[in-house]
Amino acid sequence: MDAATDVDVTPALVDPAVGLTQPEVAERIAAGRTNAFTPDSSRSVWNIVSANVFTLFNAIVGGCFLVLLLLGRWQDALFGLAAFANAIIGCVQEFRAKAKLDRLALLNAPRARVRRDGEEREVAPAEVVLDDILILRAGDQVPADAVVVSGRALQIDESMLTGESDAVDKNHGDEALSGSVVVAGEGLAQVTRVGADSYANKFADEAKRFSMVSSELRTSIDRVLTWVGWGVGPIGLLVLNAQMMVAGGWVGAWQSGTWVQAVVNTIASLTAMIPLGLVLVTSIAFAVGAAKLAGRQVLVNELPAVEGLARVDVICLDKTGTLTGGEIRFDGAHPLSDAEPAWESALAWYGAAPDANATARCLREPFPLEPATPTEAAAYIPFSSARKWSAVSFASGTAGTWVLGAPEMVFGDAASDRAGELGRTVIDLASSGRRTLVLAHSDVPLTEADVQAERLPAGVVPAIVLTFREQVRPDAAHTLAYFTAQGVGIRIISGDNPRTVAAIAREVGLDIAEGYDARKLPEDDAQLGEILDTHTVFGRVTPEQKKRMVVALQARGHVVAMTGDGVNDALAIKTADIGIAMNSGAAATKAVARLVLLDGQFSHLPDVVAAGRQVIANIERVSMLFLTKTAYATALAILFGVLVLEFPFLPRQLSITDGLTIGIPAFFLALMPNTQRYVPGFLKRSLSFAIPSGLIIAVALTLYTLGAMQLGVEQAQLRTGSTIILAVVGIWVLTVLSRPLNRYKVLVIGAMFIALVVIFSVPLSTEFFQLVDPGEECAYLIALVTICTIGAIEVVRFFHRRFVARSLAAATAVGVARGADRDQAVAAPAS
Numbered sequence: 001m002d003a004a005t006d007v008d009v010t011p012a013l014v015d016p017a018v019g020l021t022q023p024e025v026a027e028r029i030a031a032g033r034t035n036a037f038t039p040d041s042s043r044s045v046w047n048i049v050s051a052n053v054f055t056l057f058n059a060i061v062g063g064c065f066l067v068l069l070l071l072g073r074w075q076d077a078l079f080g081l082a083a084f085a086n087a088i089i090g091c092v093q094e095f096r097a098k099a100k101l102d103r104l105a106l107l108n109a110p111r112a113r114v115r116r117d118g119e120e121r122e123v124a125p126a127e128v129v130l131d132d133i134l135i136l137r138a139g140d141q142v143p144a145d146a147v148v149v150s151g152r153a154l155q156i157d158e159s160m161l162t163g164e165s166d167a168v169d170k171n172h173g174d175e176a177l178s179g180s181v182v183v184a185g186e187g188l189a190q191v192t193r194v195g196a197d198s199y200a201n202k203f204a205d206e207a208k209r210f211s212m213v214s215s216e217l218r219t220s221i222d223r224v225l226t227w228v229g230w231g232v233g234p235i236g237l238l239v240l241n242a243q244m245m246v247a248g249g250w251v252g253a254w255q256s257g258t259w260v261q262a263v264v265n266t267i268a269s270l271t272a273m274i275p276l277g278l279v280l281v282t283s284i285a286f287a288v289g290a291a292k293l294a295g296r297q298v299l300v301n302e303l304p305a306v307e308g309l310a311r312v313d314v315i316c317l318d319k320t321g322t323l324t325g326g327e328i329r330f331d332g333a334h335p336l337s338d339a340e341p342a343w344e345s346a347l348a349w350y351g352a353a354p355d356a357n358a359t360a361r362c363l364r365e366p367f368p369l370e371p372a373t374p375t376e377a378a379a380y381i382p383f384s385s386a387r388k389w390s391a392v393s394f395a396s397g398t399a400g401t402w403v404l405g406a407p408e409m410v411f412g413d414a415a416s417d418r419a420g421e422l423g424r425t426v427i428d429l430a431s432s433g434r435r436t437l438v439l440a441h442s443d444v445p446l447t448e449a450d451v452q453a454e455r456l457p458a459g460v461v462p463a464i465v466l467t468f469r470e471q472v473r474p475d476a477a478h479t480l481a482y483f484t485a486q487g488v489g490i491r492i493i494s495g496d497n498p499r500t501v502a503a504i505a506r507e508v509g510l511d512i513a514e515g516y517d518a519r520k521l522p523e524d525d526a527q528l529g530e531i532l533d534t535h536t537v538f539g540r541v542t543p544e545q546k547k548r549m550v551v552a553l554q555a556r557g558h559v560v561a562m563t564g565d566g567v568n569d570a571l572a573i574k575t576a577d578i579g580i581a582m583n584s585g586a587a588a589t590k591a592v593a594r595l596v597l598l599d600g601q602f603s604h605l606p607d608v609v610a611a612g613r614q615v616i617a618n619i620e621r622v623s624m625l626f627l628t629k630t631a632y633a634t635a636l637a638i639l640f641g642v643l644v645l646e647f648p649f650l651p652r653q654l655s656i657t658d659g660l661t662i663g664i665p666a667f668f669l670a671l672m673p674n675t676q677r678y679v680p681g682f683l684k685r686s687l688s689f690a691i692p693s694g695l696i697i698a699v700a701l702t703l704y705t706l707g708a709m710q711l712g713v714e715q716a717q718l719r720t721g722s723t724i725i726l727a728v729v730g731i732w733v734l735t736v737l738s739r740p741l742n743r744y745k746v747l748v749i750g751a752m753f754i755a756l757v758v759i760f761s762v763p764l765s766t767e768f769f770q771l772v773d774p775g776e777e778c779a780y781l782i783a784l785v786t787i788c789t790i791g792a793i794e795v796v797r798f799f800h801r802r803f804v805a806r807s808l809a810a811a812t813a814v815g816v817a818r819g820a821d822r823d824q825a826v827a828a829p830a831s
Helices: 022-030 045-052 056-070 074-107 216-246 249-256 259-273 276-295 305-311 319-323 343-352 407-416 421-430 448-453 476-485 498-507 525-534 543-555 567-575 587-592 602-643 651-670 682-711 715-738 743-761 763-768 776-827
Strands: 112-116 119-123 133-137 145-157 181-193 298-300 314-318 324-335 377-381 389-394 401-405 435-442 461-472 489-493 537-539 560-564 578-582 595-597
Touching (some): 045 074, 056 074, 074 259, 074 651, 216 249, 216 259, 216 305, 249 259, 276 305, 276 651, 305 578, 305 602, 314 319, 319 324, 319 461, 319 489, 319 498, 343 389, 343 401, 343 461, 377 448, 401 407, 407 421, 407 435, 407 461, 421 435, 461 498, 476 602, 489 498, 489 543, 498 537, 543 560, 560 567, 567 578, 595 602, 602 651, 602 682, 602 715, 651 715, 651 743, 682 776, 715 743, 715 776, 743 763
Parallel strands (some): 314 489, 314 560, 489 537, 578 595
Antiparallel strands (some): 112 133, 145 181, 377 389, 389 401, 401 435
């Protein structure tokens, strides 16, 4: 990969063994040549302010507010103050959540290793300076662009930058791009570009680029806002024309000055249509959910991810580091009949190798270096997660080649065939839940061509089967049982032997006979999706296959979460709808994850699901309040515009119902506990209640207005009656949507009702809101319309609850059917 750039990459002369001195570092910091270009771990200040303040509907409300002030009707401009207060509250809540998340992100940020004054030091990536000597090891994410000055089997994965999936060998003089990931070997590299000049920051590094989580709530709300936005203009003109006609016609209203009331009435109808608080409440619910999870040591890199995991119906788990603790210990060596006598020396070399991975390092204690141990490799093919083996030929000592790797990857089907000694040994050991490796030998030494082609020499014979054990996480079984009970499909994906993975799965409570060998997975994505829908455990999975598996599940309509901690999980975690990383994992993996479990506790995932369900279920309930208001306001504006009737509210009177029956209780309801399971179709369910209820309220108010006009009541009495009807019906809608009631909900509803009684009773309040005695005849009409409206809304809610119940039953039936398919497939041999 040749990164096109105009920046000079010729490094200054720095001794790699010493690195920069402290005075040289200070000089570069003073000159601003540092890597201080750190993207926000959460939403930026500008994003928060713009999302809560600079919106289309705030612009409409702001314009209406300004018009009323210019007309001298400040009493009717209360909605502008309420919108301003809502925006302030939203910003404050999100700023508080952002501060908490940013503190956690800072405490858990990845570190970079540099050599300064001849010593290895760990610094924050932003503290890396130009010409620093980076120390790169497997699992590291390169913090700044650099040139390799020395390396040993150094391989770097640039797929998140270039899209090329194969790891690239890096030798002296090659570029190591920021944002790329070291997957094998180790090396030293001198920094050539930092900060905004680095490749990752200049060309929007995929590993750290902010990409929005798919959010049904946000998408649905945006769709409603778009519909309302398109309707505001034409409906506003229709209402304005009607109000001007009622005021004596356009010319007469202008000459008599009654056009002022016509404009006020039009503003009242328009502002009622806009569900201003819905976006605010949703943002606050996300922010509060993320802040609560932060208190449980779960870092949320994007707020809608709180919702995301609650929508997940398949969770893919990497075994190592997720179901198991990730700490591997040596279990035993099982020599085969034709084992070479020098195998202990070969294992000692592998354990002491500078680029030894976690598994190989477990060999250091049982097989320490001895004087006779060969130390110099004549030829060496380092381990890679895709190939799953390494090979070495020594310059002195044992002749030939030693190979260490996964039995199936070195010997193919022979490693799973009970007819042979190797197959019997591997099957029996793997079936007990132990990880297996094979040490094999060939009399033929590696050639330069073998090393370049990464191929094994001829005549490789198995010598020793090695076993390793992993400690199963104590919380794994409980967490998996929770997901199973919630109808979430589980897929365990690992690079280990399928039998080993299946044994671990049984240990954590899954009823699994055998694992599926990923080497036999089809290349066709449709066929791959069918296999993934009918099998649970997969072994010998490569990093590329993990990503393909996530994509195949998504193609079949699944919402997929992927957990992991290794570099080989990064691509799948990035691709999944919700990526979850352990804090003990590689920096690259945490960089692409939506959620990071800071204390590595798998048991936090149910907390995340609960937080997501709270957000979804509560916002669904609250949205029905706001959308009902939008529906009746829109229908009322159209009806009164078509019938050429004077709008029956002043803006200040609508502020009563907006605040006490929708706005204030919505904040409380959106943040209360709720464990209702997620069912797709949030917007459809919300509108199925809001539209008929809104139409009923609009028709009721229209009929009341026509009836009041027939009774000959004054306009002030008519408006008071309309306000009473809307207030009482609004409280009833709030009560209906809050069922089943509990002490907390009763307290909220009761407080709103008391506030309404005070507003309609206290003289100062009634004078301000222009509320008068509607008269005896009008009172009877108000009571009749209110009772009929409440009854009709109860009918709507009855059918709406049945509709929701059918949706839930259908979703449950799909989950059960999928579970039955999996159970049936698991009962059959999986290969």
